Amino acid sequence: MWDSLYTGVIQGDVKLIARAISLVENEQEGYIAFLEQLPQRAVPVLGITGPPGAGKSTLTDALIGMAVQQGKKVAVICIDPSSPFHFGALLGDRIRLNQWYLDDHVFIRSLASRGAMGGLNPKIIEITDLLKAAPFDLIIVETVGVGQSEVEIAGLAEVTVVVLVPEAGDEVQTMKAGLMEVADIFVVNKSDRPGATIFLKNLQQMLAPAFSGTSRLPLIVPTVAHEMKGVAELYAGLSRKIEEAHSNERKGWLLAEKAYQLLQKKRMQGIDRRRLKDAIEAGIRSGRFNLYQFVREHEK
């Protein structure tokens, strides 16, 4: 079974790619050996994050259009948060990216975010690596910026785009330091809305001192995604950032970050809060519970 999946992935058979993703997601026996066999092609991964409804899917749609026009093949992963404050994401993406579902230059897959912290999908590293073995020229991962996801995306993507909207004024004043560090490009989408010019200026003023003297000053690109305004500029900026990412030391850091996360998951395997609580309660009932002794016994 894995042999035919291997061939299918390499050849870009979308049905077999979809099946391989499901099997990896479900940790089907043999999946690690399968991943180890896959060739690692240097396909850039682009992360798109930002608050709910900022226009990430509309931008993704526009970027797919530009890439396809150049004859490129694109894979898109949409992470649907399973969190209660974001209903209907799946349907929204389906509708907005609809036109691409039947295009053989484009592969689209939705994955659930299963992390308690609103993070990405637990197998997102493995799944993007699987896609890198297939004949795609660009991989886009769209994720709603809640909880940990926007910091996680930066550990996954060569280039991270954070999409903001003018209404986010106050949020940006108190922008999480993490968000500022992860962005290679800030898109100010919905620039047709009132307050866009002031917002843009404030963002520039806020970022400039933070990055003065470094070469990592993020680009700021205003867009009106559904009218394709600014999208060509964004695409050009992206291409430049992707090239930079290939030529600098970021590659080593990215791989280190991935190795760290994979090792962390492996070491934490079988450790589960509910089971810990049950064991602790049993210990308390027996009248001999000591936290440090408990931890030492569970280290192995």
Ligand SMILES: Nc1nc2c(ncn2[C@@H]2O[C@H](COP(=O)(O)OP(=O)(O)OP(=O)(O)O)[C@@H](O)[C@H]2O)c(=O)[nH]1
């Ligand atoms: N006025 C205006 N509306 C826009 C713009 N870009 C997108 N929209 C609209 O904003 C809404 C949300 O767009 P999406 O692309 O689904 O946003 P998203 O960030 O992918 O949303 P989630 O995935 O649900 O978080 C849609 O109704 C879009 O048509 C823009 O530049 N200006």
Ligand SMILES: [Mg+2]
């Ligand atoms: Mg979306």
